[in-house]
Amino acid sequence: MKFSVVGDVLLDVDLDGDATRLCPDAPVPVVDVAEVRRRAGGAGLVASMLAGDGHSVTLVTVLSDDDSALHLERALDAVTVVAGPSGAPTPVKTRVRADGHPVVRFDEGCKPPPLPEVTPAMLHALEQSSAIVVADYGRGLTANTELRATLEAMARRVPVIWDPHPAGTDPVPGVAVVTPNLAEARTLVSRLESGADATPTAEEAARALQHRWKSNAVLVTMGERGAVLVRGAGRPALPVPAPAAVVQDSCGAGDRLAASLAVHLLERHSVDDASVLAVREAAAFLGRGGVATLACEPEPVKLRGRDTDALALARNVREAGGTVVATGGCFDLLHAGHTRALAAARSLGDCLVVCLNSDQSVRRIKGEQRPIINQRDRTELLLALESVDAVLVFEEDTPEACLDKLRPDIWVKGGDYDVTRLPETALVESWGGRCTTVPFLPAHSTSDLADALARVS
Structure with missing residues (x-):
């Protein structure tokens, strides 16, 4: 079984430390950074999760040639990467955490770049897949017409899981499951129904999106409230409860869910059973500490300062x-x-x-x-x-x-x-x-x- 993950790759940086005092200039915490961790985010995180589970994974993406891209390549050493040129700086998301709790995040280079091109090698890698996860982070790769044509053709042959983004593109028809969270689903529905006054429920949003996208199913996630699965007109929605978990940081939950869905669908579970298993595994992932527990090499902190x-x-x-x-x-x-x-x-x-x-x-x-x-x-x-x-x-x-x-x-x-x-x-x-x-x-x-x-x- 060979998985492919296609989509936008980010560099995620975590600065972890203690906060025991306030800044004298403003009432904000001063975090003494003890550890710096860099890992692949976006599609790179999904690929890293699958590789960490022991699966053969190919990441199909575009990469820059800057220093952040070098960090990404090191973080993805367990993944086969087939990449074209991005034509834009690597997007970097840096989170500062004190005692395990997020304090602030700042983003660099995250504005949408020009539409990336795809290479024949990228398309060929997708055509060899047993299952595909599309991790759309709104940077334009999924808008490429050649890529979309290949994904639509593959959706008729293998399970395709599509994790959408409000700034991204619509999934291609025939996708097995699309996995927006509730906020994303409501944002996407509001664009379809600009005159609507009421806020849609999770089921209402899922049905509207499935009708537009022509996907086999839409699974709308709702955090600790679990998820709602819609599988087609005339079939009742399936509520999927989430096991109780103490969650400090929800980062990566959607990536874990998409990766698990791909595995269970490839194992020939029904979409109902695969959704239940994926929600459980996403909750367990957060309960264990989420992305903070993923294997990535911590870098020694070099504080070049005084006092x-x-x-x-x-x-x-x-x-x-x-x-x-x-x-x-x-x-x-x-x-x-x-x-x-x-x-x-x-x-x-x-x-x-x-x-x-x-x-x-x-x-x-x-x-x-x-x-x-x-x-x-x-x-x-x-x-x-x-x-x-x-x-x-x-x-x-x-x-x-x-x-x-x-x-x-x-x-x-x-x-x-x-x-x-x-x-x-x-x-x-x-x-x-x-x-x-x-x-x-x-x-x-x-x-x-x-x-x-x-x-x-």
Whole structure:
């Protein structure tokens, strides 16, 4: 049995973390992002679900050539992808979640692109299918006339499940089941009956849409209230109850339903039985946590910032079993000695935090003519280095208080220091950390560089 999924592919990004405080600028939560997950959305999500269930799946779609498309290709490594050029940027939907609950979503590149073309390989892949799921996300692929002709021909031979979109196109005639949710169904019916005053019930909407689409059945989903299946004139509607489930995030429920319908229809279940099984499986999917439970590789969070970002970075790396490395200094006028030492320090662990002397601290240590570069610019320059993940500014003359907050696993100094004589060594070792040195580059110092600049100024 070979499944094909055809339709629009999106890149879904989840930013997950904790929210324990409000932003000082507005009464909105501040989410400390602990994990970033990228996965295929839209038709890509349906294909990933079927592949995850152990089925042979071909995804027929169009793709861009941007960085987001590269993430999609990695997310779809278990799926055979037959794609033409999209001619538009990859649409990206990013959701921010705090403690598992959605906070906000922002979309990029989601405006409908020009009508995509289809390739002979795309059409050939559909013609080899045992069952087809059409995941229309309103980006124009299902409006292509060649694709529609192939889908209409295939609908006479194999089960075709069509998950519609209000901004998409009508399903082709002969589709086995069309699966709008209630809001989508009502929106689509309102376009057919522009003068109607009453809001249609789920059954009324399903019957109106089935008559227009000439599909074998329409299954309108209603969340926790289950679904209503309409199978043709003269046959009573079938209410399909949904098992009780605790749902935090309903994302992906429609994709799970469409994928399950395709499987059960291909197994020669009746449309009634397939609908009941699919609704149960969609509810179970949400009850287990929905898309958050899908296999996708979490990416380590790289917080390139200062202060609280540095502390959050250290906490996240440590909780993930990584090694937190820290080093410190004034870093006034960056030079090759600095960059080599920082790169060497970063190689010792999974993140590098620079504990940076504030302007007042540098002035007390180096004299009134220093620093040459203020702490804001010094921070920016350090963060521009690939080796530096975060900067933590401290006001004291020595870094002990800063280290006590950060608690790194490794504290690094240049090779011109003796770690046995550093005042911070005992502190770092008190929580099980260690102090070490990296090679010192002779004849490279801020003072020498400042003197050289003074001679040519």
